[in-house]
Amino acid sequence: MAERVVVTGGSGRLGPWVIREFLEHGYEVVNIDTRHPQEPLCPTVIADLAQLGDAVDVLEGADALVHLAAIPAAGLRPNEFTFRNNVLSTYNVLAAASLLGMSKAVITSSESSYGLVFALHPFSPQYVPVDEDHPQLPQDSYGLSKVVNEATADMFHRRSGMQVVSFRLGNVIAPDMYENFPSFIHNPRERERILWSYIDTRDAAVAYRLAVEADGLGSMRLNIAADDTSMDIPSRELMAVSYPDVRDFRAPLEGYETLLDNRRAKQVLGWQPVHRWRDHVNV
Numbered sequence: 001m002a003e004r005v006v007v008t009g010g011s012g013r014l015g016p017w018v019i020r021e022f023l024e025h026g027y028e029v030v031n032i033d034t035r036h037p038q039e040p041l042c043p044t045v046i047a048d049l050a051q052l053g054d055a056v057d058v059l060e061g062a063d064a065l066v067h068l069a070a071i072p073a074a075g076l077r078p079n080e081f082t083f084r085n086n087v088l089s090t091y092n093v094l095a096a097a098s099l100l101g102m103s104k105a106v107i108t109s110s111e112s113s114y115g116l117v118f119a120l121h122p123f124s125p126q127y128v129p130v131d132e133d134h135p136q137l138p139q140d141s142y143g144l145s146k147v148v149n150e151a152t153a154d155m156f157h158r159r160s161g162m163q164v165v166s167f168r169l170g171n172v173i174a175p176d177m178y179e180n181f182p183s184f185i186h187n188p189r190e191r192e193r194i195l196w197s198y199i200d201t202r203d204a205a206v207a208y209r210l211a212v213e214a215d216g217l218g219s220m221r222l223n224i225a226a227d228d229t230s231m232d233i234p235s236r237e238l239m240a241v242s243y244p245d246v247r248d249f250r251a252p253l254e255g256y257e258t259l260l261d262n263r264r265a266k267q268v269l270g271w272q273p274v275h276r277w278r279d280h281v282n283v
């Protein structure tokens, strides 16, 4: 079992949940971020991971890397900045991990890598639920940065044998965000570009720990999403409204099932999301 885990980007939305999950399971955790967290859960080292020197320095002595740090969407910063920050920081932490002989890393990709969400020229998925074999067709620098990062993970796995799991997260929802759900759950047009996906921060956190504890995964991509969509409208009805041209349905879709296929993560990690928006919201 890995004992000392470096979590990057631990001062953000998802980070504290991931840090807590590792701490609760007996790991020593260090957070690396460009800013301090609201609530200190573990030591934080301030570093810019887009600088290789910083990355090597802060990863020394760790057994595993959990890389969350990124500009988390298109449009928040200039396109070139987002690409440079996300691609270089991922290259640098994996280069450092590989150089230091680390055997396990998990990096954070996104459903945005499939390209629908920030597409300048909107398009439909080729089939649903969208699984990890679906083409990634981003038209934006954020989605592209995630595609490049997955290729970077492959390269370091080939180079050093390090296990690198790339999590393609659905929209990350912390518990205090469920109060917003009533404002959109009845309108299919809301969230259609993210295939109405979501993942509770607590369920995502468990998946990160399981990926660090798993062996023999090589370089693998896994969708991480809740079992249901974030909507109070059946999944086939959502598809009929927003993507009527899609005919290829690869799951029964008889209720509110996710359209971002999470079956591989469940199979490979023995993971099961347990937090559902319906348990937090009166519909």
Ligand SMILES: NC(=O)c1ccc[n+]([C@@H]2O[C@H](COP(=O)([O-])OP(=O)(O)OC[C@H]3O[C@@H](n4cnc5c(N)ncnc54)[C@H](O)[C@@H]3O)[C@@H](O)[C@H]2O)c1
Residues within 6 Å of the ligand: 008, 009, 010, 011, 012, 013, 014, 015, 032, 033, 034, 035, 047, 048, 049, 050, 067, 068, 069, 070, 071, 072, 073, 085, 089, 108, 109, 110, 111, 112, 168, 169, 170, 171, 172, 173
């Ligand atoms: N929020 C979502 O809905 C969503 C969906 C899919 C994937 N993701 C991915 O999940 C991860 C976490 O997202 P989040 O919502 O917690 O984002 P966030 O912006 O809340 O947190 C990211 C953290 O990374 C830090 N960071 C950014 N660049 C850095 C650098 N060069 N060096 C050091 N620290 C740096 C930021 O300061 C921030 O604290 C990201 O990789 C994001 O792309 C998020």
